Amino acid sequence: MTPSTSLYGFPKPQKVPKEISSSNTLAFTSTLTPLISTAQKTSSGRPRPSKNRPNIFKTQKKTSNERNVQDVQNGSRYISNENKNVKRQKIEAVDEAILHRSKRKLEAKAKIYAQMKRGEIPENVETLVDFDQKWAEHQDAGSDSDLGAMSDDGQESLIEYEDEFGRARKGTRAEIEKIERQRKVALLSTEELGRMSARPAVPSKINYGDTVQSMAFSLDEPVAAKMEELAAKRDRSLTPPEMRHYEADKEVRTKGVGFYQFSKDEAVREEEMKALEKERLETQKRRKEREDKKKQRLIEIEERRKAIQEKRAIKQADSFLNNLDNELNALEPSK
Template sequence: LSSLISQDSASNDPATSRARARPSKTPKSDIFTRHNKGTQKRAAADLADDASPASQVHQRTEDIGSVDAATLHRSKRRMQEKARIYGDLRSGMYLAGESDEDDDEAGPRKDPGGDDYLARLRRKEREGLVDFDRKWGDEERMADVDEADDDDDDDDNASTVSYEDELGRTRHGTRAEAARAKAAQESSAADDPERWRPTRPDNLIYGPAVQPLAFNPSTATTSQMDYLASRRDRSPTPPEETHYDPDKEVRTRGTGFYAFSKDEEVRRRQMEELMHVREETQREREERAERRAHRERVRDERRGKVAELRTRRRADTFLAGLGGDLAAGSGVV
């Protein structure tokens, strides 16, 4: 025991015991505190770029190169040639001579007239996507229409006149509209002077007259009447009596179902018996209801009499007790 006590005291001695280690001021590196690699270097490069801003540099002709005069002259000459060909196509110069249908499409070839340029124009017109004939015709037509409209507007719309249309109404319009209305009236008057009015029937009957066709109809009328009569419904009127056939379908019926006979006499007798039984049932119900009402009435009368006797007995008992109390009180005095 002495050895154990000495060992325990030695372990509790602060001089001999080891102190607890202090936590480190520098935290341990882990995945949450580790910085991205190269961040400091990139930040320094960004600061250096901000310190020296870049200036915009424009490139000059010497840097990107230039087009020589020969190329410009060749392009200008080609554009002029295309413009000339397009103008000649619009003017219809390719129609100056007969076109050669067998011209080579790969390159120009001399036509029988010896004009290479006309052959080239014909080939361009044949291979082109624009129909210059139609385009020229449309332009000429539009120009004529515009010119005619301008002339009509200048002549007809110079003043407003009053005219009468084909229905007899007074209208206000231009001279051209008045001329058209007059021409329409003249043409309609030649055909039918009152074409806007309904035509009057020719078979009207004026005054009293006998119509013999009602007594002696024609063959067409007779055939039509026979046709209508054949289409008429010829079912008997009134229709035949039809009754419900209980044997026609198999089904479960209620308790009150009654299957009547198909024979008319037997059916009539069954219905009479059924009506007689129904009348007896109704009479029995009425008699039973009357007896019930009579019993209720007798019961109510009996209850009234019992209540009256009970009230009278209570009154007699009260009066007897009151008289006894009065007699006892007078004897005491």
């Protein structure tokens, strides 16, 4: 098979060049021209920023005229904003109660700040920051730096002390001295605030409610002397208490057989009590006599019993001897 023939032996057809029409040429030209123009304009690199972009770090200082112009512009803008706000407030009304409450809270805060500036805060107010303590710690920081450091071997002696709450604690000598200094500084600062304050401090000991105050007022010396003289002349004998007795008619219950109703008259009551006491003594006397008679009778009975036993024993012994004698006599003739 030759190159000029095909697989089946047929000759290959010869290639005939195609004729390009004018319409196809114009269409190709119109399509290629915009592609070439766009390819020249675009680039594959990153776009660079413009050199005319303003830099905030390279702004020049404004002159006085420029500042005046800027102030006028800002003022006109502020006035326009105020007008807008006024219109907005007219549209959206605010509750008067909320405004009044906010105003009162701000006034209370302003008073507290003014008192803090003047140093008129009482001691019982729980503020978030203790300025006196901070000042004392700042003063003691420099002087206690060498005292608070431990020795090289770390074996500093511990001393037992009592804190402000009465509890037993242990600490070094430097710590104890620091605590004592803090107490003194706090006491001095409190006294200084009390002297410098325009408003007097709140008393710490105030009695509220029904409280008996024996030393609420002080008497003058002559009045006190007269009262002592009258107290010395008065009768110091003990006043007898009021006689109060049991009243059976005020208690609703069934009384026992041995219940006795005393009279409400004191004289009659005394006589009744004496009669009862006499009857009691007589009863005890008769009871004792009866018990003595009973004991004496028991003794007599015991003596009679012993005598009867002795007689019985003698009688039994005599009968035994008689029987023995009879038996012996009966055995003798048989022998």
